[in-house]
Amino acid sequence: MNHATLKTLITSYNADPGAQGLLMAIVRACLELEEYQTGLELLANQDAGLGRLSPEEQADAAKLCLKGKAPELALSVCLDGDPRCLVLRARALLELDRRKEARDLYASALEKNSALEDLHFEALLEAxxxxxxxxxxxxxxxxxxxxxxxxxxxxxxxxxAPPEQPVTFEDVGGLDGIKQQIRRKIILPFQKPAIFQKFRKKAGGGILLYGPPGCGKTLLAKATAGECQAAFFSVAISDILDMYVGESERKLNAIFENARLEAPSVIFFDELEAIGGKRRFFSEGASSNLVSQFLYELDGYSQNNQGLLVLGATNAPWAVDPAFCRPGRFDRVFVPPPDREARERIIEIHLKERPVADSLSPKALAKATGGFSGADLCNLVETACDFAIDASLTSGEERPLTSEFFQTALKEVMPTIMEWLTTAGKYAGRANESGQYNDVLEFLTKHGQ
Incomplete structure (x- = not known):
């Protein structure tokens, strides 16, 4: 849809003002092109004709009115009892500062369709x-x-003094399949708790992200918290481990208790194997007790873990105690090295707001960096910037990043994940009885490792 097509539609409608199908085509075109005032002028001149619109058409007309800052008109065009229409009427009433009526209509809509729940709108209603x-x-x-x-x-x-902008999935290059898994398993239960409660599905649980170092596990955890709009607790090993017997377990319990009080919240444990390693390898009973305490907190027998998400990350999933990976505790998610499209997106993110020559092609760089992790690509961009800065200082003129600087950087920066892939291939080849390393084997087979 473009502006010329919209103009043609309006001309046709003016020749036949009773054509409701044509009117709705114009409304949807105005929404798409953000020509709100044009659509409002047409809707404002309608009389009885709007009452014959379907609920979906009324909802589109109301959306246009709300976008065009015309809440009164939205109320007059959106009269159906369909839940979608009720939510839009509630939004219009809130714009008119008729807060109680808005709350009542919104509650009625959720009774009919709990999937329309919107926590942000609820916060505005209660503000x-x-x-x-x-x-x-x-x-x-x-x-x-x-x-x-x-x-x-x-x-x-x-x-x-607003807080720092949270990290979201937009800041994570690639990993689209994993993002979709996280949206389905984690984010939607946080955002639409009512419908999940009807199916007896709880918001929260555990996800174990594993894969080679530098491929985005920690960034993905932060982005998950940002997408959920949840409190984020990043736990360092030093926050837990203590030389005195029983203190490590007490600290771990305190972390979970604080997170429960802040629910919805996300606790992130990096290098999970350091505190959740296989108990048969521990020579000290204290380390084994810490693992048991961790499992106890995950199960939440004495506490309510509703709204509490526990994310773990590890480069060595074979070192994590198997009890962590049983259903209901941690679901395992393999975070592979970025593919070509992901590498291109990561390079674009790191080139953002830097002086870049028009001839520099992220696509060509992505093709030349097979086997690089996200951290390797960041290092590559930083190294190329060093060469560009040196050249600028030498010549006395600012030099943008060019392919020549990246070619020089590629001679110094090498991929760092090959050792991990070799080790993972050995474990996946001989310790995959229950299929826990199928994702790794599939990746290695696909890329000929």
Whole structure:
């Protein structure tokens, strides 16, 4: 759809104003092209004809009205009792500051279709306006803050000094299949808890990310927390291990308790094998006790783990105690080295906001970097930048990143995952009775390792 086609549709409609199919084609085109005012002018001139629209057509018309900042018109075009229409009417009522009516309509919509649950919209429905006054440099500023809790001052501070932007899947190059798994198993239960509760599916659980170093396991964990809009607890080994007997177990329990209080929350354990290694290899009873405590916290027998997600990452899944990988504790997800498309996306991410020559092709670089991990690609870009900076300082003129600098960098930066693939191939070849390394074998077979 383009603007010329939209103009043709409007001309045709003006010749036959009663053609509702044509009217809806214009509405959808205006939504796609963000020509909201054009669509609003047509809808505002309709009288009885809008009552004959289907629920789906009414929903599209209401979306256009809301995008065009015309909530009154949205209420007049969206009259059906379909749950989608009810949610859109609730949004229009909220825009008009008719909050109680909006809450009632939204609740009615969820009773009919719980899949329409929207936690962000619910937060807006429950928000309240708080008047704040800030003085500084001889000026007084009056702010109207929307707060969701009783603590108004912290909310104001958050708005004046917002936290760092969370990491999301957009910041992770490639791994589309794994992202889809995580969305299905983790993110949707957090975002749509009502429908999952109807099917007795809980939000939370455990995911063990394993694969070669530098391929995005830690970044993927942070992005998962960002997508869930959940509190993120990154646990270092030093946060748990203690020289005194019983202290490590106590610290681990405290971490889980804090995360439960902050639910929905994500706890991330990097290098999981350091605290969850196979118990038969431990010569000290204290280490075995720590593994047992970890398993106890995962099962949550004495506590409610609803809304608590535990993510683990390891380069050595063969060293993790098998009890962690039974169903209901950790689901194993193989994070492979990036393929060509993923490498191209990773390179583009690392080149962002750097001076880059027009002739530089991320696609060509991706083709030339087979076997590189994400960390290797980052190192490659940084090394090429070093050469570009040296050349700029030598010539006295800023030199952008070119393919020549990358060709020089490729002579220094080598892939670092080959040793892991060799080790993983040995374990997958002789210790795969239950199929836990099928993903690894499939990857090795596909790439001729």
């Amino acid at each position: 309240k306006a708080v008047e704040q006054t800030c003085a500084g440099k001889g000026k007084v500023t009056h702010l109207r803050v929307m707060a969701n809790g009783d603590g108004d001052e912290p909310e104001l501070n958050r708005l004046l």
